[in-house]
Amino acid sequence: MTPQNLRFTVGAAPHWRTKSSITRMNLVFLAALLPTALAGAIVHAFGSRNVDVTEDFGPMNFLLETGVREMGVGSGPLWFFGILGTLIFGMGVGLLAEYICQIAMRQPYHATNGHGVLMGLILTLLCPPGIPWWMLFLGVALAISVGKQIYGGIGGYPMHPAMVGWLILLLSWPHQLYPVGSASIGAPNAAVIAVTTLGGLGLCFSGYIRWQIPVGVLLGIVISTEAFGGALDGGILEQLFTGHLMLMTFFIATDTTSSPANRTAALLHGLALGVLVMLIRAYGVWADAVPFAVILANVLNPLFDRIRPKVASLEV
Amino acid sequence: MFQKALGRLLGKTEAQFPLETSVPETRVLGAPEFLRLSLCQGGGEALTCTVAAGDEIDTGQVVATGETGFVLPSSTAGTVKAITQQPDIRGDRKGGAILIKPSETTEASSFERLDPETATPEVLSKRLHEAGVLSALLTPVPLLAQLRSGGEFVADRPAVETLVVLAADGDPGVSIALQLLRERSADVKAALRMLGRIAGAERLVVALPEGEQAELPAGDGVELLPLPAEYPKTLAETMARRLGTSRRATSVIPLETALVALDAVREGRVQAEKLLTLIGPDQTPIANYRVRLGTQIREVLADAGIEMGERDKIIAGGPLRGFALFSLDGSIDAGVDALTVVRADQFPSWSVEPCINCGTCIDACPINLQVQLIARYAEFELFDRTPELHIDECFECGLCAVVCTARRPLLQYIRLAKQGLEVSA
Secondary structure (H helix, E strand, O other): OOOOOOOOOOOOOOOOOOOOOHHHHHHHHHHHHHHHHHHHHHHHHHOOOOOOOOOOOOOOHHHHHHHHHHHOOOHHHHHHHHHHHHHHHHHHHHHHHHHHHHHHOOOOOOHHHOHHHHHHHHHHHOOOOOOOHHHHHHHHHHHHHOOOHHHOOOOOOOOOHHHHHHHHHHHHOHHHHOOOOOOOOOOOOHHHHHHHHHHHHHHHHOOOOOOHHHHHHHHHHHHHHHHHHHHOOOOHHHHHOOOOHHHHHHHHOOOOOOOOOOHHHHHHHHHHHHHHHHHHHHHOOOOOOHHHHHHHHHHHHHHHOOOOOOOOOOOO | OHHHHHHHHOOOOOOOOEOOOOOOOEEEOOOOOOEEEEOOOOOOOOOEEOOOOOOEEOOOOEEEEOOOOOEEEOOOOEEEEEEEOOOOOOOOOOOOEEEEEEOOOOOOOOOOOOOOOOOOHHHHHHHHHHOOOEEOOOOOEEHHHHHOOOOOOOOOOOOOOEEEEEOOOOOOOOOHHHHHHHHOHHHHHHHHHHHHHHHOOOEEEEEEEOOOHHHOOOEOOEEEEEEOOEOOOOOHHHHHHHHOOOOOOEEEEEHHHHHHHHHHHHOOOOOOEEEEEEEOOOOOEEEEEEEEOOOEHHHHHHHHOOOOOOOOEEEEOOOOOOEEEOOOOOEOOOOOOEEEEEOOOOOOOOOOOOOOOOOHHHHHOOOOOOHHHHHHHHHOOOHHHOHHHOHHHOOOOOHHHHHOOOOOOHHHHHHHHHHHHHHHO
16 A cells, blocks of 8 residues: 655646657767767778878877877877867867856756767867867867857757857868868768768658758759859769768758758758858858858748748638 | 658657557446545536535435536435545645445436436436536536536537537547447447437537447437547547537537436436546556546555555546646546556656757647747747747647657646736736
C-alpha cells in the first residue's frame, strides 16, 4: 500500500512527452560534424601540403615545434593532433565565452546545452589550420558575445553567430584567414566535402533539420548556374564540391534560430541562399561567398516566416 | 526503420500516438468498505448535500442538489457515515464528499422501466434528470445540458442539430469506448435514437474507429463516421469540423454516457459503475477496471499492485489530457475514463528556455497553428495578438508540448493566452 505522506508531481497535461531537447539536438549536430572534422584533419595532416610545420601553426604550434624539432616525431601525426587540438580549442572557447556571457548577463546557465560548443566547432572548421590562436579565440568569443548573447542567446539572435564571428575575422585579418595555399580545416578537398554531405544527409533523415533547406539551396544553385553560369568557373558539380557550400547547406543554414519555422518558408530560405552564394561567387570580390549569403538570407527570414500554412478546416 | 526515417524526413514528429485496437483484460473491483460520492460533480458547481450522517439511503435517492437544479442520486444503498472533505480530482478547492457505507444488497432498478422507443421526450428527459446522468467528459456536465437548448441547465445554447455518439477513445492507451462498443453494439443505435428524440436532433451520427464498422451496420437513420484510430483525431472537439457542422449546434456524447442514459430509461437504473483503463508507468494499459462510482483512486492502484513513489504522477484521465492529482484520496466519478501512472524520472520537467524556432510544434499541430508565435506572445502577455493566429481554433490536444525541442510548456501558454483574452473581453 502506498504510504499517505507522499508528494506527487502535479501539472497540466500533457503528461507524456518525447525525450527531445536542445542539448540532444546540439549533440546530434556535433556528432554529425565529427566525421568532417576528422576527415579534414587527416587530409591536412597526411595529404600534400605546401605549408611547413616550422611556420606559424595554430594554437598547437608550440607543441608541434617541440615535437618535430626536439623529439624528431614525424610531422604528419603532429599535424593531425595539432588540428584536433585547434578544433577542441575553438569548442572550448565557445563553451567558456557562453558561460562568461551568461554570468555577466545574469542569465540561467544554459552553456551546457552545447550550442556555444557547436558554434565554436563550425567557426573553427571554416578557418585554416594555421590560424593564430589569438585570432581563433577572438573570433569565437566575438561570435558568442556579439553574435549571440547580445541578442539574448539561443532563440534570439537574428544572424548565425559563427558567421558573424567569421565575418569579423575575414574583414579584419583577410590574409591570416586565407593564407596562400591553405584551405580551411573543414573543406580541404572534394572527399571531405563528400563526408560532410553524408553527415548532413544523416541529419536530414533523423529529422533534426528540414529537407526543404538543402533542397532549396540545390535548386537555387541549379537555377543560378543556368542563369549566370558564364561568370562561374566550372559546372554545378564543381560549384557544389568547392568551398563551404555543403557545410552551409546542412549545418549553418539549418540552424533553427536563424532559419524559418515553416516549411515553405524554409524552402524559400534555401532558394535565396543558393542564389546569393552563386551571385557572390560569380560577381563578388571575396573568395568565399558563404558568410555573406548566410547573413543576408538570415535577415530575410522574418519576411519568409510570414508565409504560413493554412490553418486546417476553419469553422464552417 | 526505413519507413521511420522517411517519415522523419517528411516532417512526421515523434508524437505518433495510435489508439488502442485491442481491449486489455477486464477486472471487476467489488464494493469497497466506503464509497465517497464527490460533491464537485454536475458541471463544476459545488453541490449541496441533502442527507445527514446516520441516514439510511436507497439507490437512486437524491443525496445532493445543485444551484441550477441538478440532482445527484445515490449510486448505492447504504448508510451515510459522514460528510467529509476530500480533494476534488479536477483541482477545485470546493472539495467535499458523502461517505457512504454500502449495504450488502443493491436493488437492480430504482425507477420504473420505460420504453425508449415510445416514451415521450418529456418523460425521457425527466428520467435523465432524476437519474442524474452525467456526461463522461473531461469535466462532466449533466447530459441534459448537452441535449436540450431550452433545458433546465444551460439557457443560451442553440438547438442541437447534430447529435454524435462518440464510440472512440480520446487519449492513447484508453480503451473503454472500444470495449463498450464491442460488448454492447446492439444498444448503441437505440441509445442514440433515444437521445436524438430528446434533443430533437435532425442528424444522428455514430463516430467510431476505422475497422470497427462491422460491429455496427449503417441504416435506421443513423450515420456512421469512421475515425482514424490516432490521437487527437477522435477527440470530441474535432467532430464538428469533421462533419462540417456548426460547433455550437453539435453535441458529442461519449458512448458510455449514452449507454448509461439508455439503462436509466430501459432498466430504471442509476449509474453505479464506471469503466476505466489503468495505464501503467511503461505507457501501456494494464487492465480495464469496472469499479463502483465513489471508489477511491488509492483502491484501484492497490488492486493493481502499483506502488506510488515520491514525485511520481498520478493522473485522472489519459496521459495527454488528464488531470494530475496531488493525492490518492479522490474518488472515481463519471468523468474518469482512465488512471495513468507516470514515474518521476519519465517526465522531463518543463523548461524556461526561449523558443528556438525549430518548427516542430507546427509539424505536430493537427491544424497547423503557429504555436511558436502564440506561445511567445503569451509569454510576454501580448494576448491581443493571438486571435489573428487563430488561437480559438486550438482544441488543446497538447501535441505541441509533447514534442517541443526546448521543452517549453506550450499548451500552458496557449491556455494562458485564452484566459487572458477572456479576461480582457
